[in-house]
Amino acid sequence: MPGFALEPFLAEQQRRVQGLLADRLGAISDRVPPRLLEAMRYSLLDGGKRLRPVLVLAFADAVSRASGGGGHLADDAACAVEFVHTYSLIHDDLPAMDDDDLRRGRPSCHVAHGEAIAILAGDALLTEAFALLGGRGEAEERSALCRELAVGAGATGMVGGQALDIADDRPAEASFLLHLHRLKTGALIRAACRMGAIAARGTPSDVELAGSYGEAVGLAFQIADDLLDLTGTREEMGKPVRADAAAGKPTFPAVVGPGAARTLADERVARAVAAVRVLEPREGPLAALARYTVERRR
Amino acid sequence: MPGFALEPFLAEQQRRVQGLLADRLGAISDRVPPRLLEAMRYSLLDGGKRLRPVLVLAFADAVSRASGGGGHLADDAACAVEFVHTYSLIHDDLPAMDDDDLRRGRPSCHVAHGEAIAILAGDALLTEAFALLGGRGEAEERSALCRELAVGAGATGMVGGQALDIADDRPAEASFLLHLHRLKTGALIRAACRMGAIAARGTPSDVELAGSYGEAVGLAFQIADDLLDLTGTREEMGKPVRADAAAGKPTFPAVVGPGAARTLADERVARAVAAVRVLEPREGPLAALARYTVERRR
Numbered sequence: 351m352p353g354f355a356l357e358p359f360l361a362e363q364q365r366r367v368q369g370l371l372a373d374r375l376g377a378i379s380d381r382v383p384p385r386l387l388e389a390m391r392y393s394l395l396d397g398g399k400r401l402r403p404v405l406v407l408a409f410a411d412a413v414s415r416a417s418g419g420g421g422h423l424a425d426d427a428a429c430a431v432e433f434v435h436t437y438s439l440i441h442d443d444l445p446a447m448d449d450d451d452l453r454r455g456r457p458s459c460h461v462a463h464g465e466a467i468a469i470l471a472g473d474a475l476l477t478e479a480f481a482l483l484g485g486r487g488e489a490e491e492r493s494a495l496c497r498e499l500a501v502g503a504g505a506t507g508m509v510g511g512q513a514l515d516i517a518d519d520r521p522a523e524a525s526f527l528l529h530l531h532r533l534k535t536g537a538l539i540r541a542a543c544r545m546g547a548i549a550a551r552g553t554p555s556d557v558e559l560a561g562s563y564g565e566a567v568g569l570a571f572q573i574a575d576d577l578l579d580l581t582g583t584r585e586e587m588g589k590p591v592r593a594d595a596a597a598g599k600p601t602f603p604a605v606v607g608p609g610a611a612r613t614l615a616d617e618r619v620a621r622a623v624a625a626v627r628v629l630e631p632r633e634g635p636l637a638a639l640a641r642y643t644v645e646r647r648r
Numbered sequence: 649m650p651g652f653a654l655e656p657f658l659a660e661q662q663r664r665v666q667g668l669l670a671d672r673l674g675a676i677s678d679r680v681p682p683r684l685l686e687a688m689r690y691s692l693l694d695g696g697k698r699l700r701p702v703l704v705l706a707f708a709d710a711v712s713r714a715s716g717g718g719g720h721l722a723d724d725a726a727c728a729v730e731f732v733h734t735y736s737l738i739h740d741d742l743p744a745m746d747d748d749d750l751r752r753g754r755p756s757c758h759v760a761h762g763e764a765i766a767i768l769a770g771d772a773l774l775t776e777a778f779a780l781l782g783g784r785g786e787a788e789e790r791s792a793l794c795r796e797l798a799v800g801a802g803a804t805g806m807v808g809g810q811a812l813d814i815a816d817d818r819p820a821e822a823s824f825l826l827h828l829h830r831l832k833t834g835a836l837i838r839a840a841c842r843m844g845a846i847a848a849r850g851t852p853s854d855v856e857l858a859g860s861y862g863e864a865v866g867l868a869f870q871i872a873d874d875l876l877d878l879t880g881t882r883e884e885m886g887k888p889v890r891a892d893a894a895a896g897k898p899t900f901p902a903v904v905g906p907g908a909a910r911t912l913a914d915e916r917v918a919r920a921v922a923a924v925r926v927l928e929p930r931e932g933p934l935a936a937l938a939r940y941t942v943e944r945r946r
Contacts, residue, residue, distance in 0.1 A: 501779055
């Protein structure tokens with residue numbers, strides 16, 4: 351099968367996302383206190399893989415071939431997801447949480463801007479995500495997007511996962527780690543995929559399918575992250591490595607072994623690729639993005 | 649003019665809000681990690697004046713006489729506003745922020761549950777607010793409510809105000825303090841009033857009027873808070889008093905004098921009462937709530 355060329359596609363989409371994020375933050379910048387704005391901008395526009403917003407846009411594009419275009423709504427949804435992802439990184443890095451001083455190769459937000467402003471920048475990014483989704487027009491879709499994002503990001507999703515992750519008495523069991531990852535990483539990635547389909551006015555079955563893909567890719571992504579953490583350097587990863595092991599937190603690869611972990615990740619990628627075949631009869635961005643989650647180097 | 653009996657009304661509304669909050673938190677409780685849920689519950693259900701949700705419900709009731717009932721949507725909006733208010737108190741009390749160990753007469757959330765879980769409980773309450781607003785049905789109103797709350801609570805509203813408040817170089821000027829209060833306290837109170845009108849499907853002019861009332865009441869409330877802080881005890885207030893002065897942060901009464909501050913607060917209350925006369929030809933809950941903001945003892 352002639353593969354889809356992911357690299358140029360991804361680079362183009364990352365540029366597209368960067369432009370959208372700068373635009374959305376720019377739209378409120380004259381009404382935000384400068385120090386707060388600076389910290390929001392520092393963390394939001396610092397690069398990053400942009401996996402979640404790229405997934406939003408890719409699903410909107412794939413679904414819209416049948417149903418008529420994600421447009422502005424997909425752009426808002428993509429930005430909202432990345433606002434939420436960025437806030438979660440800022441708060442996760444705080445001294446009271448993971449206490450990480452390095453993120454994407456630069457000082458963490460609280461190191462660069464102080465802890466108080468970092469907490470507020472996170473709060474502000476999370477809140478602005480919903481301001482973006484609550485824009486005017488297309489109320490049905492906007493209300494559904496708001497629900498998807500809140501459920502994926504909140505106490506029953508990402509924040510719930512983070513609460514499980516910081517517990518001192520985390521069991522070193524594969525079943526616990528799978529549950530943890532489903533919440534901490536999987537719920538937001540799943541929401542991103544579903545939001546793309548919703549923004550493009552997909553059918554309920556499109557949204558369902560996007561969710562299955564997102565769930566599989568989310569787990570594969572997290573396992574790949576843990577595998578990279580085992581073998582990568584601080585320079586390659588742009589953040590501290592083997593911090594979990596140092597903190598006595600066994601990862602999934604540590605519990606089942608790197609080989610079995612890799613096999614599970616590959617199996618989930620295959621499942622994701624199969625799920626989107628109805629949207630992509632010839633292998634395209636969605637299949638390529640699924641493979642990328644386990645084949646990437648950082 | 650025979651006054652409206654606020655006390656029994658307020659007690660009843662506070663009970664109503666308490667029941668709604670317990671119900672909304674209960675609906676997700678079996679899917680939230682227990683420690684996180686405990687911290688959310690600790691701060692959300694600990695009493696408090698419930699001014700903001702009571703304002704949501706009062707505006708929904710007042711507007712619905714003309715247009716047909718706030719119902720479930722007003723209940724969701726009331727809870728969402730109190731979820732956001734509670735999150736803001738949890739984060740404001742954190743060591744890196746105001747470092748307050750007492751709130752509503754009990755240990756602050758981070759003292760009782762640890763700093764990491766307190767940060768996450770705040771994040772979760774903020775996010776769940778939008779999950780409540782993103783419920784099914786009534787998409788027009790839900791999308792507008794989402795926008796109102798996010799704009800009132802975010803970087804151009806409450807969080808922006810908090811960022812101004814923690815700056816070391818706050819100017820000791822009345823104009824700065826008025827701007828600060830408009831964002832930090834006023835924006836969410838204004839949003840609460842507007843959300844009540846929106847939930848009851850009020851006209852644009854109802855929503856506008858609710859916003860004017862909220863803006864005036866928000867400022868009066870904050871000035872009254874600062875006046876109470878000057879004269880109250882830690883026991884009466886349930887939180888540390890004169891902490892701003894101790895931290896070298898001049899309050900509005902300190903800058904313009906307590907008399908002038910009180911006069912301004914009274915003038916704003918009068919303005920709020922006048923604004924809602926069209927909704928309350930005979931003085932009712934809205935006028936009484938406006939007066940309460942400056943007459944309360946805690």
